[in-house]
Amino acid sequence: MENQDSWYQQWFNTQYYHKLYDHRNDKEAELFMENLIAFLNLPKKSKILDLPCGRGRHAIYLNNLGYHLTGADLSINNINYAKRFENNTLHFHTHDMRDHLSEKYDAIFNLFTSFGYFDYEDENIKVLQNFKSGLRYNGILVLDFININKAKTNLIPKEIITKNDIDFYIKRKVENNYLKKEIKFNINEKLYEFEEKIQCLTLSKFKSMSKKVNLKIKHIFGDYNLKPFDEKESDRLIIIFQ
Ligand SMILES: C[S@@+](CC[C@H](N)C(=O)[O-])C[C@H]1O[C@@H](n2cnc3c(N)ncnc32)[C@H](O)[C@@H]1O
Structure with missing residues (x-):
């Protein structure tokens, strides 16, 4: 029988995704998180959700810095891998980002092109709504997408x-x-x-989607060193919402 799972359920759940993308490693995650945390100035012990977390490369590093981390992902294999790093302030579980979040966080991180996978625009809005309702008052959402124009x-x-x-x-x-x-x-x-x-989502599309869910764009960066975003030159489109 044909496998009815969608592409993102199949591919990300394999070891081969991690083999092909082995340059997207802990080192890259740590550089980005170091720069992001310095910029956001989040107090230690802040509660952060990394969704989707993959095998937990960002969550584990942030927890080492003193933050309270939850990592969640649809892939059972990724979560099982990440679970070996769990401790009192670092937890991993499976979750579909289209489903409601039952807790509230100081910050939610959606990292490394983990958006725009679905077939309908409504699903993007649903994900953003879930993120918004999962944030405490003045909480921060970081969305790190590919710069689709480049x-x-x-x-x-x-x-x-x-x-x-x-x-x-x-x-x-x-x-x-x-x-x-x-x-x-x-x-x-x-x-x-x-x-x-991956849906070809541009900055203007993110602007219109964020308006629909009443999230405000506070900052926009173009790479993991947090250089300003340039539509032609930047590799990433990193948006900080509040
Ligand atoms: C490109 S990877 C990035 C993972 C992680 N942020 C990182 O940088 O290593 C995308 C992740 O999204 C997860 N994913 C795909 N669809 C999802 C969904 N509907 N809900 C939660 N996670 C999902 C995949 O299992 C995969 O681990």
């Missing part, structure tokens, strides 16, 4: 990326306002096929 301009339609002894055959295209990546590879002569499908 990604589209610099799109490499076809390439082979070799990582961890695996040749990943990658094809990229923009279709129906989604940035699509086809990923194929062979392991022991078995062919694996996955895709990534």
